Amino acid sequence: MxxxxxxxxxxxxxxxxxxxxxxxxxxxxxxxxxxxxxxxxxxxxxxxxxxxxxxxxxxxxxREGERPQPPQPEPQVVYVKEKREWTAAQKVGICLLAAGGAITLLGLAYGGVLSLVGVALLVLGLPLLLAKKHPWIALGWTCIVLSLLVLNPHTSVTPWGLIGGVRMFLSCYPEHWYYATQLGVSISVARGLLTLVLIALTWRAWRKKRQEKELP
The missing domain is CATH 1.10.260.40 (lambda repressor-like DNA-binding domains)
Known part of the structure; x- marks a missing residue:
């Protein structure tokens, strides 16, 4: 104008x-x-x-036309290094790894079963530290595998240990109810129940992941 x-x-x-x-x-x-x-x-x-x-x-x-705007300063890009925050599961995994490493070293120095205990803690700590999703499910399956390899594998009837443990309980109680029998039944039943829970949780996590992929 x-x-x-x-x-x-x-x-x-x-x-x-x-x-x-x-x-x-x-x-x-x-x-x-x-x-x-x-x-x-x-x-x-x-x-x-x-x-x-x-x-x-x-x-x-x-003045004719629009008023000229002063030059805008270029925005400064500030790079902020993200601080890594450990989850609760990862913290537990770190503690298990640290304890397992220390116990393993003691076992190597003094002998005995300490080395086995230390190795078991190391194995249990790894899924908690490394599993990005569902670390507790990974830990549960790790416990099942270790139990089948080390603790009373002879009762691993599907689901692992539960049916075998109940059968042992019915066949041995009360005439032959010894300490070894109690321990075997306890391990079998606990492992079987844990297996059923892990199967349900794993199925639920798989279904949820599949539904997320199908969403647009």
């Missing part, structure tokens, strides 16, 4: 005629008409009085 167009717009917005504006600026009506038609330009004094009269700045009155 030119200076003349701005004067005309501001004048009509104030409800002034060319004659009224001329009287306030102490000029002739023809001068105001020439300003608005672009035939002449008011001097600096008249421009200042026009700006005061219309309630605008001199810059807004005389």
């Amino acid at each position: 030119t200076l003349g167009e701005k004067i005309c717009t501001l004048r009509t917005g104030k409800g002034l005629s060319q004659e009224d504006l001329a009287q306030r600026l102490e000029v002739s009506r023809q001068s105001v008409s020439k300003w608005e038609t672009g035939q002449s330009v008011p001097d600096l004094e008249k421009i200042i009085r026009l700006a005061d009269l219309f309630g605008v700045s001199v810059d807004e009155l005389v």
Whole structure:
């Protein structure tokens, strides 16, 4: 918008005629008409009085086009190193690994079954530390595998140990209820129940993962 167009717009917005504006600026009506038609330009004094009269700045009155914006500073990219936070399962895994390593070293130094205990703790700590999803399920299956390899594998009837443990309980109780029998039945039943729980949890986790993949 030119200076003349701005004067005309501001004048009509104030409800002034060319004659009224001329009287306030102490000029002739023809001068105001020439300003608005672009035939002449008011001097600096008249421009200042026009700006005061219309309630605008001199810059807004005389500048054509949009006001240039100052250059924006380039945003500074700050790289923040993420602090790794251990989950509760990973913390437990770290403790098991540390304890297993220490016990293994003691077992190697003094002999005995300490080495086996230390190795077992190391094996149990690894799934908790390394499994990104469902670490407790991974730990449970690790316990099942270790139990089948080490503890009473002879009762591993499907589901692992539960049926065999119940059968042993029914066949041995109460006439042949010895300590070894109690231990075998306890291990078998506990392992079987844990197996059923792990099967249900694993199936549920698999179904949930499959549903997430099917979502758009």
